[in-house]
Amino acid sequence: MKYQQLQMLFFSGTGNSFRVAVWLKELAIEDGMKAHIAPVEEIKKLQNIGKGLNLLIGIVFPTHAFTAPWHLLRALFQLPHGNQVPCFVIATRAGTKIGPFAFPGMEGTAAYLIALIFAIKGYSVCGVLGLDMPSNWLSLHWGLSQKNAEYISKRAKYRIVNIAERILSGKCYFSGFISLTLGLLLLPITLSYLVLGRFFIAKLFFASYRCTGCGVCAKNCPIGAIKMSGKAKPRP
Template identity: 25%
Template sequence: MSRLRAHLHLFSGTGNTARAASMIRERLELAGYETGLTRMDQKPLPCEDSASLHVVLFPMYGFDAPTLVHRYLHKLAAPPGARAAILAVGGTEGEIPGNEGISLYRTSKLLRKRGFTVFHASLVSYPNNWVQFVSAPDEQSNARICRKADAEVERIADQLVKGTVSFKKQSGAMRLLFSFISFGYRHVGRRMLGKLFVADSRCNGCSRCARTCPMGTISMKKGVPSWNWSCAGCQRCINTCPREAIQSSTAKLLLQGIASLLPIWPAIWLGSALPLPSWAAWIAALAGYSIACLVLLPLTSRLVEAAEARPAVRRFVARGPSVRHRRYRGPSA
């Protein structure tokens, strides 16, 4: 008799989602499933496992699934009769649990389009790993949040084994709001946040950050890491640098803010000066603004990066709140 087969599709920036995946895998195996696992960041071409159950697991970024997960799912074809379950892994901040935003809705829709019967979509909250802006929880809080999350994953794993149908309810208004915010994060936010990273004087050039970045965003230039514009925001680099040398720069944040505010008035002036109907004038203003940002933001970043070659400038640029933040070492730390 052929055994039941399940395949897990995983992306994890700092280990929370990986922990949930290993617990679910263990539970499925105990229930008699043979299992396979693909790491979505290591194998951009989706697997062709003919398993009857597929479980997709990812961390939450900006109220949506990471861009690389969407790219992967777009190419995933369902074997005949395959069912799929989705587990979004969010972050608890203080006492506030995570939020699934638009992620479950968008990934369910995509998987259905790819031919899967989606029967389960839920969220579990491990500690928030966004140390670029907030400190990681202390040991006690970390353990407490993880215990609660582990218990929830156990419950979800049982539901997957039983094939329990479960979806989180969400109003149309909330969906619209999350769509709007996540669109901004996906297209602009994550890129600009990645450009805030800078390695301070503690960096020893080991290149671990460059080797482990899931987006290939980091390259080593003259012995120090440099971030390009494709960061996903996973926080792996800042949390796993052995010297805690990676910081989120306040100076870069201010300069980026100025560079994106400056073209607003010239763009509006351009729109109103053109002999166009008002709707076309707004489109012209928006196009002018976007072009100016596409020129000004990379230019500002190039200039700052060139100046960073001087140790005194790098010391100044590397100042920011993350200097004081505890790093997040993952759920078992």
């Protein structure tokens, strides 16, 4: 079965997941489908979902501590019943490249946890995968020059094109079982990190002197996590 409509939901902080949602929208339109993307905060607008619409729903979001972000989990509580409408899940993860070597990230339980929630809500899950995008934790993944980031993005888009060709035509695609297994083994670390990250680690991030202080990041952060600080030249 070939779908007629694609509804993409995204949750994105620095733009990786949003970029993937845009790629999928463009590929769907090229394939003759109607396509729309919306932030996950608009999830309530998914009303009157039914089989007769030939609708495919996708969601893309970043991995946090080898699982799905708290904000996304809270948003999905408002997800309307799916009536077995097909959906697919993409978790972006921190891909890196050091010298000639590219290293994959690990989404852990992120993708399959969200897929499970969709299944419980009555959707028919037809795709689950993790996708390497340029890491945004530059203090940890230091090998990310602009050239490396462009390399990782190019590889990601190539993979999305191949996967979209399969999913948009009505077929299924599942991957990431090794990552899921490792994620389950790392659950104690994940839970500890989520708490530490929320109350302590996040406080250690601040802008360097290269920041212009424009405030765009603070204005566009989907959960209001960024504050402008300083009298002479406020910076994030």
